[in-house]
Amino acid sequence: xxxxxxxxxxxxxxxxxxxxxxxxxxxxxxxxxxxxxxxxxxxxxxxxxxxxxxxxxxxxxxxxxxxxxxxxxxxxxxxxxxxxxxxxxxxxxxxxxxxxxxxxxxxxxxxxx
Amino acid sequence: xxxxxxxxxxxxxxxxxxxxxxxxxxxxxxxxxxxxxxxxxxxxxxxxxxxxxxxxxxxxxxxxxxxxxxxxxxxxxxxxxxxxxxxxxxxxxxxxxxxxxxxxxxxxxxxx
Numbered sequence: 001x002x003x004x005x006x007x008x009x010x011x012x013x014x015x016x017x018x019x020x021x022x023x024x025x026x027x028x029x030x031x032x033x034x035x036x037x038x039x040x041x042x043x044x045x046x047x048x049x050x051x052x053x054x055x056x057x058x059x060x061x062x063x064x065x066x067x068x069x070x071x072x073x074x075x076x077x078x079x080x081x082x083x084x085x086x087x088x089x090x091x092x093x094x095x096x097x098x099x100x101x102x103x104x105x106x107x108x109x110x111x112x113x
Numbered sequence: 114x115x116x117x118x119x120x121x122x123x124x125x126x127x128x129x130x131x132x133x134x135x136x137x138x139x140x141x142x143x144x145x146x147x148x149x150x151x152x153x154x155x156x157x158x159x160x161x162x163x164x165x166x167x168x169x170x171x172x173x174x175x176x177x178x179x180x181x182x183x184x185x186x187x188x189x190x191x192x193x194x195x196x197x198x199x200x201x202x203x204x205x206x207x208x209x210x211x212x213x214x215x216x217x218x219x220x221x222x223x224x225x
């Protein structure tokens with residue numbers, strides 16, 4: 001019973017590099033989302049998806065792309081990493097319509113040099 | 114901008130004390146979440162509530178919709194309760210799926 005799985009757990013990038021943060025859930029949840037957590041601030045929504053083929057922007061979407069080709073997977077892409085994207089990233093999933101608790105992954109700690 | 118305010122930001126207490134963490138929000142919500150984050154760890158959902166009160170073990174969460182306020186209580190606190198406690202709300206936006214808005218968290222330390 002894996003829940004929400006994020007990979008990698010840690011990553012160091014150089015400015016301008018690209019990478020994809022992976023997120024997978026095995027609970028058949030329709031709703032998946034990506035948040036970033038920065039010191040002194042609450043978690044902020046980057047992008048979200050209400051089902052396969054449907055994505056939308058959250059509060060801080062600039063510099064990030066997402067896609068949702070399957071119910072299980074919701075990868076987050078950094079096309080050209082910037083130091084401002086140094087953060088801890090969390091993926092979450094839930095059955096949104098039924099107002100259920102969110103399930104979070106363990107997070108990815110990303111440093112951009 | 115709709116906001117979520119938590120207090121206190123930091124709280125240090127002795128083992129056994131009764132702990133209260135507060136959360137206030139600015140407009141109507143459809144649900145409020147209390148989450149727990151241990152150092153270096155992931156985030157765990159403790160409660161989700163839209164009215165009244167919920168209890169799980171030594172944890173109690175209450176919400177007052179009219180006053181736009183929620184509290185998380187810990188009875189007989191223990192050092193293992195040391196964590197960051199986060200309040201998050203889903204705004205009542207007529208069915209919009211635009212995620213949760215989070216408070217900045219309360220950093221709780223329980224000393225033996």
